[in-house]
Amino acid sequence: MIKIATAECFTHGQVGMEIHSFIQSYKGELESKYLKDIYKDGNIEDIHKNLILSSTLFLPSIDSLKKILNINPTEPYQVINGVKIYKEEEDKIISTLMANAVKKLLNVDVGIGTTAGIGKGGITISSSKLDIVTTTDVYADLRTLTDISLNESELIFKRQESGITKTLKIFSCLLNNDLDKINQFENVKIVKK
Numbered sequence: 471m472i473k474i475a476t477a478e479c480f481t482h483g484q485v486g487m488e489i490h491s492f493i494q495s496y497k498g499e500l501e502s503k504y505l506k507d508i509y510k511d512g513n514i515e516d517i518h519k520n521l522i523l524s525s526t527l528f529l530p531s532i533d534s535l536k537k538i539l540n541i542n543p544t545e546p547y548q549v550i551n552g553v554k555i556y557k558e559e560e561d562k563i564i565s566t567l568m569a570n571a572v573k574k575l576l577n578v579d580v581g582i583g584t585t586a587g588i589g590k591g592g593i594t595i596s597s598s599k600l601d602i603v604t605t606t607d608v609y610a611d612l613r614t615l616t617d618i619s620l621n622e623s624e625l626i627f628k629r630q631e632s633g634i635t636k637t638l639k640i641f642s643c644l645l646n647n648d649l650d651k652i653n654q655f656e657n658v659k660i661v662k663k
Contacts, residue, residue, distance in 0.1 A: 472645070473578035475524045477539060477568040479554075480586035480612075480626075481633050486526025488638060493521045504638045521645075524576045529568070530554065539571035547587065548613065555612055558589025562603050565592030569601065582641065584633055587612050590657070591629060593637050595644055601661040602640055602652060606632035 476486040492505040529535060532554040535543050543564050546554040556564055565583040573581025573596050581596045590605035608629040614622035636655065643651045652658060 471522055472520055472580060473522045473524050473576075474580045474582070475572045475576040475578045476526045476582040476584075477529050477572040478527065478582070478584045479530050479568075480591055480630055481584045481637065482630070483526045483528040484630075484634050485582055485584065485637050485641075486523060488634065489521070489641075490523045490526070493523060504635055505642065524578050525572070527572065535564070535568065535571075539568060539575060541567045541571045543567060550613065553612070554585070555587035556585065556592075557587065558591065558605060561585050561587060561589065561592030562594070562605065563592070565594040566596070566601055566603055569594040569596035580641070580644070582637060584637065586610070586629060586633065591633060593633060593640075595637065595641055597644065599663055601663070602644065602658065603661065604636065604640065604655060604658045606636060607656055608632045 474489060478485055488502055488504050491500055492502040527538065529538060531552040532543065532546055532549060535541050544560060546556050548555040564585050568583030568585065569581040579597060583594045585592050588611050590609055593604050595602045606629050608625060610625040610629040612626065615626060640652055640655060649660065652660065
């Protein structure tokens with residue numbers, strides 16, 4: 471069995487919810503939107519039987535990282551209403567801290583961390599052997615949401631969608647032990663432990 475936990479920010483817990491829906495084979499409104507398409511040609515029953523989602527955490531604030539995940543992150547570039555805002559390079563570092571912290575905290579096999587402020591954000595999928603660190607494929611700036619700009623809101627949403635999709639595709643490749651395919655994604659770094 472492979473146990474999974476997520477610590478998410480800009481993906482709002484949707485990576486974990488997607489994994490949960492997929493594992494449980496929900497139908498209708500709760501049905502998997504992404505993973506069912508990724509595995510449409512494969513034998514998903516074998517995959518379902520081998521996965522357990524332990525927890526999905528939505529952690530947008532700096533305090534939640536400190537108090538729930540017990541990590542001491544660098545100070546954010548900015549904080550708006552308690553929400554941490556980092557630049558892209560720091561987002562990648564923070565997502566790695568989040569993925570490894572949730573993995574350790576819940577004693578799971580795979581930890582997933584996501585966070586995005588200014589830039590393409592940071593996504594990390596952590597296993598016992600490696601950290602896969604990447605970004606979304608969409609640049610956005612969370613600070614602009616307070617301007618109520620429709621274009622910026624749309625970019626924030628597109629970045630979120632890109633983050634969810636890319637995380638799940640890379641997660642699927644990890645499950646299939648396909649590192650070559652992971653390396654084909656844009657802006658991916660695989661760090662062996």
